[in-house]
Amino acid sequence: MTDLTQTLITPEQDRRGLRKLVASPSPRPRRTAGASKWRPLGRAAMYVALVVFAIGLLTPFFWMIMSSLKSANEVFSVPIVWIPETFVWQNYIDIWTESDMLTWIRNTLVLAVAVTFLQVLTGSFAAYGFARMRFPGRDILFLTYIGTIAVPWQSYMIPQFILLSNLKVSNTLWAIILLQAFGAFGVFLMKQYYETIPEELSEAARLDGVSEYGIWRRIMLPLSVPAIASLTLLTFVNTWNDYLGPLIYLRNPDLWTIQLGLKSFVSNLYDTNYALLFAGLTISVVPIAIIFLLGQKYFVEGIATSGMKG
Template identity: 75%
Template structure:
């Protein structure tokens, strides 16, 4: 009987800690970390708002009439939404040709830079040859050389080759990039060398290792390089300005610039509608690939 009572006897309730006791039981510094985190979030929110404000103003300006775009004080929300601006930019300009040319250049240059950059990066990271480190350092150092310092001899060279005033001139200019080689090399160095050694023992050539092992493993780095290259090519203005003189070859940047006839004779509402159209593809691509972009940038800065 006593054993049965001992089994059913409830355990004594533990006394609840007071508020002051609970506060003492918390780890030291937790309150300070919470305050720091709150301040960090507030700073990030303010920074995000500051970066998104120009984009918001551009979108709202594309829905205003020409006289309301630069009104004082600034009207953030238009009184009347002029949706006709997006119709007029399609009817009054050759924007479809501009988008087509820009898309051709961006996709082609991105594919070539990923191909050439990853291939060269594999040679610098996995193949040993005399002067490898010095050659890589010299190649990467070209990033610091401004394009304006050699664009004239480059223009003469491409003109003599007969590719000036063609899309091939921009493609050849940007098909190779030292930054892409550097980014891919840093990622390849995080891949264990044991994978390459095992593939060599199985009879796979260096080309096969690069194509069948390294490329599939480097999807985050490829996504980062693709996104950066696509955005730079899409937004490029100086290169097309120098080489593309035929209106049928104009890109978005050249087309929108030539759409502005003069400071006082420009329908800025229609112009901002064209700017919004030019930004949308980049925004969509970045939103779709931001996870791979962040992962690729983070892992490319690490060494295994």
Template identity: 75%
Template sequence: MTETMTLVAPSSARRPRAAGGSGPVARRIRRGILYAILLAAAAAMLTPFFWMLMSSLKNANEVFSVPVRWLPEVFVWENYVEIWERSDILTWIRNTLVLSVAVTALQVLTGSFAAYGFSRIRFPGRNALFLLYVATIAVPWQSYMIPQFIMLTNAGVANTLWSIIFLQTFGAFGVFLMKQFYETVPEELSEAGRLDGLSEYGIWWRIMVPLSVPAIASLSLLTFVNTWNDYLGPLIYLRDPSLWTLQLGLQNFVSSLYDVDYGVLFAGLVISVLPIAVIFLLGQRFFVEGIATSGMKG
């Protein structure tokens, strides 16, 4: 009879010790360093906006004082009253809002519709046509700006808001973004819609569009911000002061005064940034979700 001896190793011998730097203390240190770096980066990005906000509450002599005064000695709230009285800022805001809403709505409509065709309709040369269309994103606008201006002038829409709307109604980036999202939607949903008697237009409108709310929100936010902040397009096409946008109006507000009150000017800049900040904060969740899901293929 053979006796079997079993050696029971101590628990400390059975569990390998944690490698150096991988314990809970080291993880907390690394996390703390990461948070410190993120906070420093966020502070660096927000510092210009804080300086702009504080400058809008200073008098003209304090704005560019040396050394820099981050906080005004006296808060000059009258700057926000003067920008409304000394400029036509209400007209500028109205024109900018009209252009931003119109361009955003049209880009979402045309982008989602074209993206459905590229993602669901089978036709010869589809992939080549899509790559050719998306490749136009890499072409700088300055390279075809003059021919485009001549075409719109001959069409009789120069010096009207329609010129900016026609320029930005179609965008390759919107088609690319929406197509990437549509490819994550199962093909079975489209087949079920066809069995129920829906046309391709009905499938796009009643199935694909409701499912693509995050992507539509992302595209809407990006398009609205780009149109709101656009300066070069209005500078080229909008010569009538009654058609100026907010960015163009503020630039001419500086050029039209010999002695610029920069406190009043910064008040106008704060007013121009405020709508964008509010819209981005309200749509941040949809924006992140839309960008994340548009990069996935199911």
């Protein structure tokens, strides 16, 4: 009987049965009741922790904004008044009329835009050489250059000051621009992103007669928008918030940045109107917040993919 049954099964039926066996999904492991029970609790705990961290980060900014709308006597009142009874919008007008805020913002904006443009330009161009060009000692040179990130600026700022003073650019905006026109971090960030771009695109362009400069400009840069946005945001924020560099090189009040200008408000502890100071601080945060909101999508993507190799 068994032999007769085997002879009645055709090869086509045999293949169908084999296909069903292969196509049938493997049974999924069943989740235990304990794991299913604790999973929502773990997610809720994670959300609560994130909310607590977010509140901790945003509380100083909230206090700064609210303090900018208080009177001078309410800023450090005891107990703390988080929300003023009367919003003093006049503080934002007084900070413009009683200080040289427009000049400070103009100088800071010039430095931030110039330094950001130069760092993106030089960093992306140097990163292309390290990522795509082959020359003796490339890896050693790259590691040596990146190693400068670990050297604190305070250890060589005196030789830099002497050099820029001999070049007659001290006490000018050019001093800050020349100091920060090149950055090892930008080269590292762009190189890591370039290595995620397929090499075949560059090879095809070379076969079509495109120069290395053309490959960098027409292929690498358009495909590296997230990395460029990340580098732009980081460089702009660092330059905008820089205090020590302008303090050393910019001695003329007409060249002060917004950080140095606001520092002049606290030169005398007892005569300082901290409500106006907080109004100036709030104004100084607005450009950074706008740029981050506009580029946060590319910033997250650029940081997330710069450490990956494709």
